[in-house]
Amino acid sequence: MTALIVLALTLVAMAATAVVLADAPERQAVTLSVFGLALVVVFMVLQAPDVALSELGVGTAVVPLMVMLAIRTMRKDRRERQQQTGDDGGDDS
């Protein structure tokens, strides 16, 4: 049991390092999803299935998806602003 916990925690540390070292936000979104999956394993090993389910839904699916969509929206916005330089750059709220 202890070996399993150590293994799962090592997995979390590795995945977390991968998230930090990923150089672009969209890569971080994907590695964040893997990190979430590693956390799910930890929660299962520590007998917390309720928390594992939450983490599975939020950490591996919803948050990475939202980050990806936010990045895409910002990129599109920036591209369009570069295309039409100047005339309606004022109202960006």
Place this chain on the structure above:
Amino acid sequence: MTRRTRLVVFLVGAGCVTAMFVLAVLGMPEFGGSHHVYRDLAVHAAVKHRTANVVSSVNFDQRAVDTFGEETILITSVVAAAVLLRPAKGETERRIPQTGRNLAGTRLLGYVLVPITAIVGLDLVIHGHVTPGGGFQGGIVLATGLHLLYVTGSYPALDRLRPIAAFDVTDALGAATFGAVGLAGLGFAGSFLTNVMPWGTFGQLFSGGTVPVLNVAVGLEVFGGIVVLLAKFLEQDITVASSGKEGES
């Protein structure tokens, strides 16, 4: 604020946090020990109210007010995101062409998994007080399961399947139900969110009093909230175009 002042403020703050953290860690019970005061109290209270899933009992019975606060945070952030992401001046919605660049295997998997995740999500919500799960987890599964349709590459199908107005109402209805159950507790037992319903038989579908009702309320709210939130992001990404410019997708 100069760089130097900022550094001093940071060092003072970091020092205090470090000291408190070390003190807290030193005072913590040993990892994996067998002495758990809170667990013993919580399990006893959960069994008393015939709730098999102790975690659900803690969330929706013993500390239901905390959960009410969390759900309020969720609905507030959904509203705020929806307000920020509405089509701004000079942006128009455009219809998007059907995109079909996904692998056949991805599409098949998506279509097969949509009904399966829907059933799993419903099961998590409805049996949240008996087995691991609950309104929050079930709502998340239902909401993300629906977005498998986006993965299959059929955004129009997803758009047809989730009328946003209906999910706005679902979100609000869930939050309102939670509040109503709380007020019922206030009315019948004298304090907010008291478990006033009959407790039923331990381990059965009808057990735990208000816990399953609150699970369904939270399930509705989370399902509606996450769907609306993702819909707003997808809308910004896919169907909103700046005036005049209709280019890449």
